[in-house]
Amino acid sequence: MNRKPFPTSTGAARPGLRFRWHILVFLAPAVLIYSVFMIYPLFNSLWLSLNNVHGEAKAFVGLQNYHTLFSAEQWAKPFWNALWNNLKFFVIHMLVQNPVGLLLAALLVSRIRGASIYRTLIFTPTILSVVIIGFIWKLILNPVWGVLNPIGINQPFLGLESTALPTLALISVWQNIGIPMMLFLAALIRIPEELMEASRVDGANAWTTFWRIQFPLILPTVGIVAVLTFVGNFNAFDLIYATQGALAGPNFASDILGTFFFRTFFGYQLQPGDPYMGATVAGVMLLVILVGVLVYLFTWQRRLQDIQF
Amino acid sequence: MGKKLVWLAVAGMLASFSLGLAQKTKLTIESWRNDDLKIWQDTILPAFMKKYPNIEVVFAPSAPTEYNAVLAAKLQAGTAGDLITCRPFDLSLELYKAKHLDSLNDLKGMDNYSEVAKAAWSTDDGKTTFCVPMAAVIHGFLYNKAIFKELGLTEPKTEAEFLAVLAKIKASGKYTPLVMGTKDQWESATMGYQNIGPTLWNGETGRKGLISGKAAYNKGGFLQAFEALAKWRPYLGNGYQAQAYPDSQNLFANGRGAIYPAGSWDIGTFRQMNPKLELGAFKPYTFGSGPCVIDDHPDIAMGLNSASKNKEAARTFLSWIASDEFAQLYANALPGFFPLANVKYTVSDPVAQQFLDWRKECQTTFRSSYQILSRNANPNNENDLWNASAQVLNGTFTPVQAANYVQSRLASWYAPQKGNK
Numbered sequence: 176m177n178r179k180p181f182p183t184s185t186g187a188a189r190p191g192l193r194f195r196w197h198i199l200v201f202l203a204p205a206v207l208i209y210s211v212f213m214i215y216p217l218f219n220s221l222w223l224s225l226n227n228v229h230g231e232a233k234a235f236v237g238l239q240n241y242h243t244l245f246s247a248e249q250w251a252k253p254f255w256n257a258l259w260n261n262l263k264f265f266v267i268h269m270l271v272q273n274p275v276g277l278l279l280a281a282l283l284v285s286r287i288r289g290a291s292i293y294r295t296l297i298f299t300p301t302i303l304s305v306v307i308i309g310f311i312w313k314l315i316l317n318p319v320w321g322v323l324n325p326i327g328i329n330q331p332f333l334g335l336e337s338t339a340l341p342t343l344a345l346i347s348v349w350q351n352i353g354i355p356m357m358l359f360l361a362a363l364i365r366i367p368e369e370l371m372e373a374s375r376v377d378g379a380n381a382w383t384t385f386w387r388i389q390f391p392l393i394l395p396t397v398g399i400v401a402v403l404t405f406v407g408n409f410n411a412f413d414l415i416y417a418t419q420g421a422l423a424g425p426n427f428a429s430d431i432l433g434t435f436f437f438r439t440f441f442g443y444q445l446q447p448g449d450p451y452m453g454a455t456v457a458g459v460m461l462l463v464i465l466v467g468v469l470v471y472l473f474t475w476q477r478r479l480q481d482i483q484f
Numbered sequence: 485m486g487k488k489l490v491w492l493a494v495a496g497m498l499a500s501f502s503l504g505l506a507q508k509t510k511l512t513i514e515s516w517r518n519d520d521l522k523i524w525q526d527t528i529l530p531a532f533m534k535k536y537p538n539i540e541v542v543f544a545p546s547a548p549t550e551y552n553a554v555l556a557a558k559l560q561a562g563t564a565g566d567l568i569t570c571r572p573f574d575l576s577l578e579l580y581k582a583k584h585l586d587s588l589n590d591l592k593g594m595d596n597y598s599e600v601a602k603a604a605w606s607t608d609d610g611k612t613t614f615c616v617p618m619a620a621v622i623h624g625f626l627y628n629k630a631i632f633k634e635l636g637l638t639e640p641k642t643e644a645e646f647l648a649v650l651a652k653i654k655a656s657g658k659y660t661p662l663v664m665g666t667k668d669q670w671e672s673a674t675m676g677y678q679n680i681g682p683t684l685w686n687g688e689t690g691r692k693g694l695i696s697g698k699a700a701y702n703k704g705g706f707l708q709a710f711e712a713l714a715k716w717r718p719y720l721g722n723g724y725q726a727q728a729y730p731d732s733q734n735l736f737a738n739g740r741g742a743i744y745p746a747g748s749w750d751i752g753t754f755r756q757m758n759p760k761l762e763l764g765a766f767k768p769y770t771f772g773s774g775p776c777v778i779d780d781h782p783d784i785a786m787g788l789n790s791a792s793k794n795k796e797a798a799r800t801f802l803s804w805i806a807s808d809e810f811a812q813l814y815a816n817a818l819p820g821f822f823p824l825a826n827v828k829y830t831v832s833d834p835v836a837q838q839f840l841d842w843r844k845e846c847q848t849t850f851r852s853s854y855q856i857l858s859r860n861a862n863p864n865n866e867n868d869l870w871n872a873s874a875q876v877l878n879g880t881f882t883p884v885q886a887a888n889y890v891q892s893r894l895a896s897w898y899a900p901q902k903g904n905k
Contacts, residue, residue: 250862253862313728316726317727317728317731318722318726319722319727331667331723331724331726333667333726334724334725420668424667424669425666425667425669425725425874425875426880443864445858445867446861446867447574447859447861448861449862452861
């Protein structure tokens with residue numbers, strides 16, 4: 176805690192010292208681009224969510240839209256449905272994608288034969304377009320064409336309310352598993368060889384070494400992967416849209432916040448778009464993600480810092 | 485550089501001078517049908533210009549997904565063409581209300597259209613029409629003639645016959661009786677509910693009843709249509725819940741299914757996918773007595789830009805659109821899209837001609853949710869019908885549940901339906 180990576184600012188207050196222009200110059204591009212393309216649209220969207228049509232013109236309505244979203248039945252029901260589905264989508268990722276990704280990384284770091292080939296193969300789906308992923312899985316899982324019928328799988332998984340969402344989550348896991356795997360792999364590789372050696376000398380087997388040496392040392396990465404998964408899942412839209420369409424069927428069983436937002440903001444078929452309620456949904460999405468990230472920062476990250484320093 | 489500009493200016497002046505001499509009026513058509521560019525340039529427009537050599541018409545389409553936005557921007561800026569291709573219902577009504585389109589009530593040829601044909605481009609009270617209807621799509625059933633011959637089946641006319649035919653195909657075990665899936669949802673509503681329903685809810689009487697509040701989705705014909713739809717369930721293919729629209733098209737085109745609930749636009753698709761497919765068609769079946777009613781859904785029309793400087797010529801062109809000559813050309817260039825004018829024309833594709841003949845045999849109406857009832861963003865009547873129809877076929881809704889779902893959500897915002905919960 177008593178490290179001082181930078182000189183403290185006692186010097187800046189001293190009169191006569193020149194203003195350090197180069198700081199501004201170096202900061203300017205990032206600040207400008209972020210302000211114009213991220214911060215301004217963000218606040219503009221939040222402002223939009225505080226307005227609605229009043230008679231013919233746009234008018235400020237305060238938190239009225241949020242009130243409608245949470246209380247009016249035709250808004251609250253699909254909203255909670257989407258949020259609940261989104262949570263399930265996230266939990267499946269946390270339970271499948273990240274542990275399996277860690278397992279794969281642990282296997283790859285143990286220098287099994289052909290590790291680089293596996294690494295490439297497992298990462299490949301990540302760089303494919305979601306449209307292709309959705310199309311391929313739609314065909315594979317379609318009993319009409321019977322790709323999986325020989326091995327006894329002939330259920331319309333994407334067409335049943337009970338299975339549509341888990342199936343989509345697993346497709347998404349299959350596609351994205353390369354990312355946690357790579358992050359874990361990079362972290363595992365960074366562990367100093369001496370620590371591993373010491374544990375071998377002490378007579379620890381691979382299992383003990385993993386849980387006592389490797390896992391504690393990659394905890395920061397576990398946290399990063401969790402928060403990346405959280406943000407990615409609660410912003411997810413593309414896979415569901417590509418496989419199930421904007422109505423996220425059947426009977427909205429696969430509707431998540433992203434698709435709910437899309438329908439509300441842009442409309443669909445005869446449904447006219449509603450930019451005000453759409454911005455409101457976006458506002459809630461922002462809030463959900465913000466809360467999640469803050470929880471991460473104040474619990475996980477802070478504890479890690481306590482350990483590290 | 486300067487010299488070039490001068491020459492260009494001179495050339496421009498000469499060009500406009502010569503145009504002035506010829507007294508040629510130039511009209512531009514705004515459209516989203518960029519697929520049809522060749523048909524307009526090579527077939528339709530030359531026929532018009534031959535008849536009216538003083539008018540030159542240019543077809544200038546934009547991409548279908550961009551059309552609405554592009555057109556709105558052009559109209560705002562005053563750079564839009566003289567003739568505007570009209571989307572059905574609210575989008576064009578908005579343009580008329582914003583005074584971008586002229587009323588065409590007194591246009592020569594407008595009396596060639598029925599009330600139903602004009603409804604998609606008229607004000608809610610039906611008094612003013614602002615686009616000349618061009619084409620509609622018709623719903624019905626396509627079937628595989630070879631399969632029918634093999635199994636010794638005949639075209640069904642009533643519901644009982646229809647279900648008997650389906651049962652026989654199912655018993656044979658070789659083909660999917662009814663080729664439709666519920667994955668994309670819209671087929672369930674469009675090719676299912678809105679296909680067989682109009683006969684049950686008495687076409688226009690029922691549809692207008694919904695708008696006025698006299699009819700309801702959970703009563704009479706509208707409820708019966710859900711009940712009739714539920715009877716399709718045992719005859720859909722294996723895993724139909726995951727079967728999307730392209731899957732259905734492929735199954736039927738490859739001869740693996742017998743009957744396909746269709747929109748007339750599918751005719752062209754199947755002709756292209758498998759030219760050897762022996763295509764037959766029968767109209768939506770009836771339920772005991774009573775007249776048949778078909779869904780003759782308006783899709784495309786043309787209006788006059790209020791800011792046009794060549795209104796005289798534009799009106800001449802619009803009157804020509806209402807003529808038998810245009811109908812004949814258009815219907816044959818785009819089989820499955822049927823001109824709406826009550827004029828005589830024939831279609832060379834026999835199956836398309838069959839669809840067209842149903843207009844003479846049956847009353848016509850269009851999809852119940854398209855006029856006025858789907859104006860609300862949430863709940864939206866059209867989306868609700870997709871969901872409810874798909875769920876009836878999936879077996880997750882009973883017909884009564886489906887009808888109550890659609891009706892209560894419509895009644896939640898649409899004033900004339902408030903009492904009908």
